[in-house]
Amino acid sequence: MTAPPSPRLIDDVALIAADIRRRALGEVRLDADLRDYSRWRCGGRAALVVAPRDKRSVSRLLAYFRQRSIPWAVVGEGSNLFFDDAGVQVPLVHVGPQLGAVRVDGTLVRVDAGVWVPGLALKMMRGGLGGIEHIVGIPGTFGGLVLMNGGSLRRGVGENIVEVEVAEQDGSVRRPRHSECGFAYRRSALQQRNCIVLGATLQLTPGNCAAMRRHMLEIMASRRRRFPRDLPNCGSVFVSDPALYASIGPPGAAIELAKQKGAREGDAMVSPKHANFIVNLGNACSADIITLIRRVREAVAVRSGHHMRCEVRFMNFAGEVREVHEWLEDPAWREQRSDEPRRVLNG
Numbered sequence: 001m002t003a004p005p006s007p008r009l010i011d012d013v014a015l016i017a018a019d020i021r022r023r024a025l026g027e028v029r030l031d032a033d034l035r036d037y038s039r040w041r042c043g044g045r046a047a048l049v050v051a052p053r054d055k056r057s058v059s060r061l062l063a064y065f066r067q068r069s070i071p072w073a074v075v076g077e078g079s080n081l082f083f084d085d086a087g088v089q090v091p092l093v094h095v096g097p098q099l100g101a102v103r104v105d106g107t108l109v110r111v112d113a114g115v116w117v118p119g120l121a122l123k124m125m126r127g128g129l130g131g132i133e134h135i136v137g138i139p140g141t142f143g144g145l146v147l148m149n150g151g152s153l154r155r156g157v158g159e160n161i162v163e164v165e166v167a168e169q170d171g172s173v174r175r176p177r178h179s180e181c182g183f184a185y186r187r188s189a190l191q192q193r194n195c196i197v198l199g200a201t202l203q204l205t206p207g208n209c210a211a212m213r214r215h216m217l218e219i220m221a222s223r224r225r226r227f228p229r230d231l232p233n234c235g236s237v238f239v240s241d242p243a244l245y246a247s248i249g250p251p252g253a254a255i256e257l258a259k260q261k262g263a264r265e266g267d268a269m270v271s272p273k274h275a276n277f278i279v280n281l282g283n284a285c286s287a288d289i290i291t292l293i294r295r296v297r298e299a300v301a302v303r304s305g306h307h308m309r310c311e312v313r314f315m316n317f318a319g320e321v322r323e324v325h326e327w328l329e330d331p332a333w334r335e336q337r338s339d340e341p342r343r344v345l346n347g
């Protein structure tokens, strides 16, 4: 995933797809519309998307890629990720419901990476297991949640994780313990590892179903009140930062103070309902969203001196993923984008 893809890769896509089908490693899509894989509903086309059948297929797929030096990238629900308008040239591994098992053993729960997060929270509540009620409103896969250490109410799922099961780049399976995962606010060391999360073991605590249910209903009601619901978005764009929080408040407050609420770039708009969300009014492309993020970030920096970090991640043509502010701070990338005419392969 780190090496730039060879130009030959594009020619080989049909061959790779046929190989993967023959080995029955998963469902294969060629020339897929990336709008189907990002909750912002933008991006170009993916040369190849593979949805592995099970955990073993993920390992075999990575071993297959490794043996042939084929770079790859991974996507879950795409609720925190968007793609280049030029598309993605490397094979995308789509972790979804095929990896959907949840096994309860007392208060230890083994969860596969493709499990739908709100469904997991509800299932645990019904089984009287507490600790992860705060994830009930997060519309992603469990694998994406683990990688991002996602959560709400200032909490992260990492707090409850005992160990994670990952497929490494050579296809081998490892089980890093909690202490090796480097969980921090909306971050984990797994992000640097270029691995695929296959699942994780959670340590939960016995809890009162009715009380947990009430708490979850409150969380959902509060989210419905505060977050935009009808237009495509990828959740919070910027991560809350303690220094910014102390001086101004959460990113939404800083964005409002910098007079960016409602700001627009093409069909991308800072949500009038919650300034830390950017919504797609219909035909926003990834370039619009990136430009708007840059404008908002600069306006906040001018107003408050804080350079906000992004939570949302962007995948370029070569399948490299970084948080958007990291791309924006890369002079080579900025230079390249200003030179290139926008290559929109959709629409």
Ligand SMILES: Cc1cc2nc3c(=O)[nH]c(=O)nc-3n(C[C@H](O)[C@H](O)[C@H](O)COP(=O)(O)OP(=O)(O)OC[C@H]3O[C@@H](n4cnc5c(N)ncnc54)[C@H](O)[C@@H]3O)c2cc1C
Residues within 6 Å of the ligand: 039, 073, 074, 075, 076, 077, 078, 079, 080, 081, 095, 113, 137, 138, 139, 140, 141, 142, 143, 144, 145, 146, 147, 148, 149, 150, 151, 152, 186, 195, 196, 197, 198, 227, 233, 234, 235, 236, 313, 321
């Ligand atoms: C309306 C809305 C509300 C949201 N609210 C919250 C919230 O309250 N708290 C919060 O933390 N987040 C929130 N999010 C963001 C998002 O839902 C979470 O970050 C979620 O956990 C991402 O999961 P995903 O499957 O969508 O991952 P994706 O968006 O598909 O991917 C995110 C990153 O994880 C990588 N990845 C995905 N799956 C795997 C895997 N199996 N192995 C290795 N890497 C993987 C991707 O390459 C990418 O880098 C919200 C999003 C939306 C749209």
